[in-house]
Amino acid sequence: MFKASENGTGHLAPKHTSRGPAMRSGRLRLNSRAKSRSSARLAKLHDKQSERDYRELRIDKVGVRGLRFPIQVRDKARLVQNTIATIGMFVDLPKEFKGTHMSRFIEVLNAHGDVIHVENITDILHAMQEKFHAATSHIEIEFPYFMEKQAPVSGKRSLMDYVARFDAAACGNRIDFVLTVQAMVTTLCPCSKAIAAFGAHNQRGRVTVAIRSRNAVWIEDLVAIIESSASSELYALLKRHDEKAVTERAYQNPVFVEDLVRNVALKLNHHPDVSWYKVEAENYESIHNHNAYACIEKP
Amino acid sequence: MFKASENGTGHLAPKHTSRGPAMRSGRLRLNSRAKSRSSARLAKLHDKQSERDYRELRIDKVGVRGLRFPIQVRDKARLVQNTIATIGMFVDLPKEFKGTHMSRFIEVLNAHGDVIHVENITDILHAMQEKFHAATSHIEIEFPYFMEKQAPVSGKRSLMDYVARFDAAACGNRIDFVLTVQAMVTTLCPCSKAIAAFGAHNQRGRVTVAIRSRNAVWIEDLVAIIESSASSELYALLKRHDEKAVTERAYQNPVFVEDLVRNVALKLNHHPDVSWYKVEAENYESIHNHNAYACIEKP
Amino acid sequence: MFKASENGTGHLAPKHTSRGPAMRSGRLRLNSRAKSRSSARLAKLHDKQSERDYRELRIDKVGVRGLRFPIQVRDKARLVQNTIATIGMFVDLPKEFKGTHMSRFIEVLNAHGDVIHVENITDILHAMQEKFHAATSHIEIEFPYFMEKQAPVSGKRSLMDYVARFDAAACGNRIDFVLTVQAMVTTLCPCSKAIAAFGAHNQRGRVTVAIRSRNAVWIEDLVAIIESSASSELYALLKRHDEKAVTERAYQNPVFVEDLVRNVALKLNHHPDVSWYKVEAENYESIHNHNAYACIEKP
Amino acid sequence: MFKASENGTGHLAPKHTSRGPAMRSGRLRLNSRAKSRSSARLAKLHDKQSERDYRELRIDKVGVRGLRFPIQVRDKARLVQNTIATIGMFVDLPKEFKGTHMSRFIEVLNAHGDVIHVENITDILHAMQEKFHAATSHIEIEFPYFMEKQAPVSGKRSLMDYVARFDAAACGNRIDFVLTVQAMVTTLCPCSKAIAAFGAHNQRGRVTVAIRSRNAVWIEDLVAIIESSASSELYALLKRHDEKAVTERAYQNPVFVEDLVRNVALKLNHHPDVSWYKVEAENYESIHNHNAYACIEKP
Numbered sequence A, B, C, D: 001m002f003k004a005s006e007n008g009t010g011h012l013a014p015k016h017t018s019r020g021p022a023m024r025s026g027r028l029r030l031n032s033r034a035k036s037r038s039s040a041r042l043a044k045l046h047d048k049q050s051e052r053d054y055r056e057l058r059i060d061k062v063g064v065r066g067l068r069f070p071i072q073v074r075d076k077a078r079l080v081q082n083t084i085a086t087i088g089m090f091v092d093l094p095k096e097f098k099g100t101h102m103s104r105f106i107e108v109l110n111a112h113g114d115v116i117h118v119e120n121i122t123d124i125l126h127a128m129q130e131k132f133h134a135a136t137s138h139i140e141i142e143f144p145y146f147m148e149k150q151a152p153v154s155g156k157r158s159l160m161d162y163v164a165r166f167d168a169a170a171c172g173n174r175i176d177f178v179l180t181v182q183a184m185v186t187t188l189c190p191c192s193k194a195i196a197a198f199g200a201h202n203q204r205g206r207v208t209v210a211i212r213s214r215n216a217v218w219i220e221d222l223v224a225i226i227e228s229s230a231s232s233e234l235y236a237l238l239k240r241h242d243e244k245a246v247t248e249r250a251y252q253n254p255v256f257v258e259d260l261v262r263n264v265a266l267k268l269n270h271h272p273d274v275s276w277y278k279v280e281a282e283n284y285e286s287i288h289n290h291n292a293y294a295c296i297e298k299p
Helices: A103-111 A118-132 A190-195 A219-227 A240-252 A257-269 B103-111 B118-132 B190-195 B219-227 B240-252 B257-270 C103-111 C118-132 C190-195 C219-227 C240-252 C257-270 D103-111 D118-132 D190-195 D219-227 D240-252 D257-269
Strands: A059-074 A080-093 A136-150 A157-171 A174-188 A202-213 A274-283 A291-297 B059-074 B080-093 B136-150 B157-171 B174-188 B202-213 B274-283 B291-297 C059-074 C080-093 C136-150 C157-171 C174-188 C202-213 C274-283 C291-297 D059-074 D080-093 D136-150 D157-171 D174-188 D202-213 D274-283 D291-297
Touching: A059 A103, A059 A136, A059 B257, A059 C080, A059 C136, A059 C157, A080 A103, A080 A118, A080 B291, A080 C059, A080 C080, A103 A118, A103 C157, A118 A136, A118 A157, A118 A174, A136 A219, A136 C059, A157 A219, A157 C059, A157 C103, A174 A190, A174 A219, A174 A240, A174 A257, A190 D240, A202 A219, A202 A257, A219 A257, A240 D190, A257 A274, A257 A291, A257 B059, A291 B080, B059 B103, B059 B136, B059 D080, B059 D136, B059 D157, B080 B103, B080 B118, B080 D059, B080 D080, B103 B118, B103 D157, B118 B136, B118 B157, B118 B174, B136 B219, B136 D059, B157 B219, B157 D059, B157 D103, B174 B190, B174 B219, B174 B240, B174 B257, B190 C240, B202 B219, B202 B257, B219 B257, B240 C190, B257 B274, B257 B291, C059 C103, C059 C136, C059 D257, C080 C103, C080 C118, C080 D291, C103 C118, C118 C136, C118 C157, C118 C174, C136 C219, C157 C219, C174 C190, C174 C219, C174 C240, C174 C257, C202 C219, C202 C257, C219 C257, C257 C274, C257 C291, C257 D059, C291 D080, D059 D103, D059 D136, D080 D103, D080 D118, D103 D118, D118 D136, D118 D157, D118 D174, D136 D219, D157 D219, D174 D190, D174 D219, D174 D240, D174 D257, D202 D219, D202 D257, D219 D257, D257 D274, D257 D291
Parallel strands: A202 D202, B202 C202
Antiparallel strands: A059 A080, A059 B291, A080 A136, A136 A157, A157 A174, A174 A202, A202 A274, A274 A291, A291 B059, B059 B080, B080 B136, B136 B157, B157 B174, B174 B202, B202 B274, B274 B291, C059 C080, C059 D291, C080 C136, C136 C157, C157 C174, C174 C202, C202 C274, C274 C291, C291 D059, D059 D080, D080 D136, D136 D157, D157 D174, D174 D202, D202 D274, D274 D291
16 A cells, blocks of 8 residues: 555554565675674774865755665555665755765664565654754655556456655654656547547557645555546556457547646545645657657646 | 856857758658648648637646757857757646647747757747747757867877756746756765775766856856866776876865765855756765765755 | 576475565456456457468567566575566567467466466466467566675675566477576776776676576576675675775775676686576776676677 | 668768867866876886786677767768767677776777768778777667658658667678667557557557668668558658648558568568668557567578
């Protein structure tokens, strides 16, 4: 399950992680010159990062990026989904300090379980603030997400892939949480349909929706809003009767890229929990080698 | 030459484009069913885009994206540089209209010369406002940019590649112009140098600087600011004595990713023309498989 | 665990998949016009793909590509690792037939468990041959793979990410199986060290090793061969004493990209099970904006 | 113009390069510690690369990769086209030597004009053999390429972008030259058209054709072969009557990905100069989030 909420507390996953994506079986690469020793016996090393800086420039965000990490998230049906995230973690750095101790980001991440659980996001943000004595902390988590679908006629099941993303920040006690979902859809051009004697150009399009919300919103719910706004949703598995159905459905529901973002925005305007959104659509036009793009952002 | 200015008028290139990157020699693919006719003799086709829309939702940006196009820009030495841009063009769409006539973006682009000249940006923005009856227009142009360098000891010349980008928008008569330059550099870790008995880890890092400016600023000037803020600049061609020089230079100038953004920000703070900036640095750490990142934005 | 073997039988994972990365909880999107019906009641649709083709051209490979799918693989410690694969599946198409029934690839994939198990690869290849009446079948599976490491001095544990890939093909009863592993490493330039008064340029490098083998070879074993051939291996988490250790280790073990591929090739030459290999290394040089590359392929 | 020929001599461009994509106006970054001196006065530095290697392993390919460089090529209309290439250059390394002098690749490249001319490829290959005392040399050059098109009804002109690539190798006096062209097209699904009451799914597809040839073959000729094999070619600029024409054309010319590669292969089989080819097509299916792929290679 995946929820976006301003406090993030909706993101719960089982604490026991023995089913985790990565093994923890104590495998060690023993380097002859790399034996673990008590740090007491190690010489004190200079702490360059903690030196005083005199440039009088606060740094807005400093941290690590492009870190790949297995995570667990729960889907709406309450079972766990394992996936692989790309993670960024950042804090601010006061003007007095020369540098940040980057390894602590990884320690914070590791401290929250062998496998990161998304409900830990608020905890992770506060742990970053504490460990770095930082006023603000940020975490970005992006990952592929799968949902099972049934083909429209045959009922055949298959997995459809999406991309989801959390951008969470703590400023003091305030948490800002943005959930982004990206879904691919079919779009069929209303102009092409209106003017052509037969057929209409159509193509794969990508819709990206970012929201802030008063209460948790499921990834699944954003996907449903996106897919119901397009000419047709996509499927991994379609038999011939299904292909007939989606072809005809798309032809009967032509949408410009403009229609697509408006359809999504309209539904988000009526959603009781969504307080802000940005909706983008990009069509990989089948008649051009460039894309059509539209964007609406709720002020 | 490349300049960023709020009115964009600094970007001048010769009007004659016969030396252009693409040929215009009248090559035609003659399709039997595709002869050019006077539009008077063509049946009037339904204008789907101009239909009234009732969703009451203005679209912030709608247009084309990912369009590849040869452009000419002038380098600081006043000679022309040919390169290949990736372009986005957008306007707003009032809530009354169903769609945008996407082909007009390409017509605007083509109307400003066989090869787009960067000094045309303001003209292009206003032409978009006019042609689309739009309140706002936007253009994004990103391209590789080359500068010749001499190796520090041998003096051998070679070309170094950068990425530059214009993000320009018109809102009524007001033009907003952001110049972004991306340069790769060497960074050598001050902590690693301080604690290791010999050597210090170093790596390629990417610095991205976006500015707004009161007067035109050269791409070359931003590159110089970035490269002088790192442990060393990069070169395409280094002979052995050069390699010795840059190795030692980097070792003598260790910088954290934090130092790098501060060094750049400090110089931009003192630049008479720069009114806003965002400086980002990302190090492809040679001891990790993730990156170190820092960012300062001038409020 | 991950093994490469010519018969693929080494890739075993538990058959029960209740712990799977994706939920299978019967979630259905009910489309009003998309109810599942018995196919008996559906009109027979024309089978375009099965039409006779007269171009007299056999197609070498036809199928699906870029399919994202959660998979389970076992690590050397015998526990299961969940990851996300990008999959391609192909068969040959005899000259008599116009087309391939693409949906059958997805059905074959789904038929081998909710979550694909890598030990199924031979089964999947044969199932493809059977379902498509094909002489040859191919499957490509690429995925991120994680291994836990201990930092060399502090002993702190963290996850390191790799990329692994299977390329398997069946031609009649013969199975060809190629295991590819990609690992990032540190390389420190021997020339730079030899000529500079202090320091030496170093950088992240990418090593890609593809093998055919007589018996199963673990992914972990290829990673160990790669990492022990570089100036240093990488870690996600290094404390200050660790950073000192890896900095010094890299300085004491300088390798050119040429040394790196030779070191790996030498070990593979002595490996009892490896019958063929291709070793590539690419260094993201910290003093250039281009890469150094070397490749050895065993004939 | 672009030609593929086994001796590469067809690739001619004017020798005078004053119109070059990059400026050569003597701009120097003067580093105080980087003045050019006569190498006679520099201390002799150790030549690590020339040391004897004892691992008894010849390296197949070693060199530089990912080098960006402005190049000039001629289009079929005999005028020059400027573009930006990504270049790889490699030689073999005998088992006796520890390393390669990487800077020499850049010197070879620079020695053939301020701007590389594609007709120089054979010269460059031989220069690499000579400078490195190598038995074999390789060069890869990939670049965007533009062709002007007229819209099918309005006759409006616009530029369409392609990707072209040279892979050339010298082994002794023998030159092997492969020309690769990548073009995007429209494909409309014959099955979808046959079974749906109205409409048919269609999408952007990518066709990649690599050839060896007895005589020079134009890039333009390969593009024409590809585009005439698809449901429709793409255009950057289409007015409403054009959009009607291409929509209807695609509907009247449905092709599977299998048809596309067969159509291209059939034409290449009949081409008098083509001695080998590999044809690949990949459709970004508008009803799936994975792609359909087909490949034919001439034995």
